[in-house]
Amino acid sequence: MGGCKNMTLESVYKKGRELLSEAGIPDSDFDSLYLLEHFFGADRTALILHGEREADEGICERFFSAVEERKTGKPLQYIVGKWNFMGYDFLVGEGVLIPRDDTEIVVETAIGYLKNIKNPKVIDLCSGSGAIAVSIAKMFPDSEVTALEYSDTAVGYLEKNIKLNGAENVRVFRGDVTRCSESFEDESFDLVISNPPYIQSDEIDTLQVELQFEPRMALDGGDDGLYFYRIITEKWAAKVKKGGMLAYEVGEEQFEPVAGMVEAQGFCDVKYSLDLQGFKRTVSGVRTEE
Numbered sequence: 001m002g003g004c005k006n007m008t009l010e011s012v013y014k015k016g017r018e019l020l021s022e023a024g025i026p027d028s029d030f031d032s033l034y035l036l037e038h039f040f041g042a043d044r045t046a047l048i049l050h051g052e053r054e055a056d057e058g059i060c061e062r063f064f065s066a067v068e069e070r071k072t073g074k075p076l077q078y079i080v081g082k083w084n085f086m087g088y089d090f091l092v093g094e095g096v097l098i099p100r101d102d103t104e105i106v107v108e109t110a111i112g113y114l115k116n117i118k119n120p121k122v123i124d125l126c127s128g129s130g131a132i133a134v135s136i137a138k139m140f141p142d143s144e145v146t147a148l149e150y151s152d153t154a155v156g157y158l159e160k161n162i163k164l165n166g167a168e169n170v171r172v173f174r175g176d177v178t179r180c181s182e183s184f185e186d187e188s189f190d191l192v193i194s195n196p197p198y199i200q201s202d203e204i205d206t207l208q209v210e211l212q213f214e215p216r217m218a219l220d221g222g223d224d225g226l227y228f229y230r231i232i233t234e235k236w237a238a239k240v241k242k243g244g245m246l247a248y249e250v251g252e253e254q255f256e257p258v259a260g261m262v263e264a265q266g267f268c269d270v271k272y273s274l275d276l277q278g279f280k281r282t283v284s285g286v287r288t289e290e
């Protein structure tokens with residue numbers, strides 16, 4: 001622990017940074033500052049202006065116990081319990097995937113398409129925290145969004161995030177995406193969107209420590225990482241309206257095979273968007289046939 005008696009805000013921040021850095025946490029500066037802001041409400045400007053102020057002892061203890069948790073590799077997002085995505089707050093914790101910046105790219109693809117459609121019907125498959133579904137529902141208040149998810153824990157977060165953001169136009173459907181398209185027999189959608197699990201099963205254990213805290217069910221895309229794209233494209237293509245869009249987030253190197261699946265189901269105008277590292281991060285296609 002930091003020994004919180006008579007510590008200033010600045011010394012709390014510096015000690016936090018030092019402890020994290022010694023433990024091998026790569027972004028120790030960012031993480032210490034983020035925790036400082038979370039616990040003390042002090043951002044970098046406040047630190048510059050009021051860094052010499054004495055830190056409340058009780059809050060300081062909580063700050064350092066969060067630092068201890070972070071030292072184990074537990075993601076910052078699970079420690080603070082929420083994360084921002086597309087400008088909206090999402091509650092997160094163990095058992096639900098942390099929304100990623102990369103996923104904002106597939107939401108941007110959706111925005112470009114939905115802005116020309118009145119009262120769009122959207123389904124977000126493998127919805128997790130609801131990051132995609134809730135953001136779309138908030139940006140398009142006239143939309144009707146279905147968020148489909150299988151994990152009970154994730155559904156719990158999904159429901160809380162709908163409430164937190166007042167996204168009344170989202171309905172939750174708990175079901176297995178590989179089996180339940182038949183439950184939507186009489187329905188079709190302007191947009192079917194998904195960020196499914198897409199990591200190859202045998203790669204998961206080799207990934208950075210933070211990912212080991214996230215649910216395997218949210219990551220595991222089968223032997224070649226493409227299991228969910230194959231099944232979703234096959235089973236849900238018919239649920240896309242004529243002129244409607246199917247949009248996926250994909251992993252690095254997955255654009256080509258997934259684009260091939262989408263084209264094989266009769267979608268045209270199959271495109272990608274690049275992420276900040278230059279990887280093809282999305283696949284989207286438009287349905288031309290009924």
Ligand SMILES: C[S@@+](CC[C@H](N)C(=O)[O-])C[C@H]1O[C@@H](n2cnc3c(N)ncnc32)[C@H](O)[C@@H]1O
Pocket residue numbers: 096097098099100103125126127128129130131132148149150151154175176177178195196197198217218219
């Ligand atoms: C990569 S995460 C994406 C979560 C969220 N859409 C996002 O972008 O942050 C994949 C999600 O798929 C869910 N999932 C895994 N298998 C599923 C299945 N068979 N049916 C429905 N959801 C499933 C996981 O629980 C997880 O929430």
